Amino acid sequence: MMNAYHSLTERFKRLSRLEHLSAIAGWDMQTMMPSGGSQARGEALAELSVMHHEILTQSSTGEWLDRAAQESLDDDQRANLTEMQRHYTDAALLPAELVEAKALAGSRCEQAWRQQRIDNDWHGFKQNLKPVVELSRQEAKLRAAVQGSTPYDALLNLYEPGMTSEQLDTLFGDLTQWLPELLQQVVASQPPLPALPATRLFPISQQKALAETVMQLLDFDVTQGRLDVSAHPFCGGVPSDVRITTRYDSAEFLSALMGVIHETGHARYEQNLPKHWAGQPIGLARSTAIHESQSLFMEMQLGRSQPFLQRIHPLICQHLTAANDLSLNDLVRQVQHVSPGLIRVDADEVSYPAHIILRYEIERSLINGEVEVEDIPELWDGKMQRYLGLSTAGNYRDGCMQDIHWTDGSFGYFPTYTLGAMYAAQLFNAMQTQLPKVHEAIKIGDFTPVFQWLNDNIWCHGSRYPVNTLIRQATGEILNPRWFKQHLQHRYLGR
Secondary structure, three states: OOOHHHHHHHHHHHHHHHHHHHHHHHHHHHHOOOHHHHHHHHHHHHHHHHHHHHHHOOHHHHHHHHHHOOOOOOHHHHHHHHHHHHHHHHHHOOOHHHHHHHHHHHHHHHHHHHHHHHOOOHHHHHHHHHHHHHHHHHHHHHHHHHHOOOHHHHHHHHHOOOOOHHHHHHHHHHHHHHHHHHHHHHHHHOOOOOOOOOOOOOOHHHHHHHHHHHHHHOOOOHHHEEEEEOOOOOEEEEOOEEEEEEOOEOOEOHHHHHHHHHHHHHHHHHHOOOHHHOOOHHHOOOOHHHHHHHHHHHHHHHHOOHHHHHHHHHHHHHHOHHHOOOOHHHHHHHHOOOOOOOOHHHOOOOOHHHHHHHHHHHHHHHHOOOOOHHHHHHHHHHHHHHHHOOOOOOOOOOOOOOOOHHHHOOOOOOHHHHHHHHHHHHHHHHHHHHOOOHHHHHHOOOOHHHHHHHHHHOHHHOOOOOHHHHHHHHHOOOOOOHHHHHHHHHHHHOO
């Protein structure tokens, strides 16, 4: 007869298989599925969500958790049990009807958004977003009542356990004190970009070949993943079958290339999670911000650095006919150019936090019931003007409709991007301190020291440790935003 802990591991293995199917079906819906299949696929994914919820929240799960807490477990098993309890508690707070309703509303909103964004159709999108917001508020209130938190913090906790809006206000408040001035200084001091012929084109087939070459350079395992195209770049799938996407523009190549490097950071983390814990909560990525730290480590700390660009410069000239005369100096200038813009995913790393703070402030007020969906465009425009000096009045496509996150109710996700950037800077600083010759290795394309350090300090631990413990072990301290500020000052102002 199985003990309670073993019974739990078998149940969570079953749940992980449902998550596998859901992840691949969700990837297909965003990449290859014909538009006519959206309703049926949405219903199928909702059914999987309900099935997952019902299995996880069975009374026997709670009973086994109580019994397992009294059993003799080693440290890893105890950590896994802690994660099991967290997953169970998060799920048990919600009725199955709400889980299904939110999944259906999110699927409808996300599928409609694809065309509505193209059409700049805020009125149509608003009608689909309203039920998503209402259902997310219901979920948030249920969670907040149990956790004793604000509704928004209850959702934030799903992505970044232990983080609160009070902590974010402190972190982001500090950013807003020095970032605007630094942004102005960088823009004023940087040389202008060289003029390029307007007729210069970069065929998508060449860009794809370049992207795949760079992915292999970054040790992406092509036997356990693939690259595709979607309206919004993302990394999905499961550790043994990671699906990453980008979007191409034949008029320029850097946004797609940097997007691929970013998503490859997510993929490397997934592909290197501890395989002996596969199917168990302890074997999952630690948190959304830690996941973002890996993608931003790869894109910003590594991918936009001069040593890395020196390594891939010949590959760019080799694969892209229209770039075969691009000098290394011009490549670095383009990649590190700072110019505030409307689109978050195309933003440079100096102005990027402003995009996140804007979204955080709006979604926090939205979930806490302080503003309504109708208020979003005006709020968005006002904050864009305040933080970036730009207006999106009437331009919903490049304003409040540009992101996919809110379509399925992923409120609480956005702050993890800037938290991830802070963690990435802190990790890279610690790695450089511990590996003083790492830049020389990067220049010649030897990324083994980088990836080994990440594996030893982040990847191999899965969810074994709480975030603060994980970061303290890797860097000697918990999150310290000074390293992000230092990184930006050093790269863009030479301080």
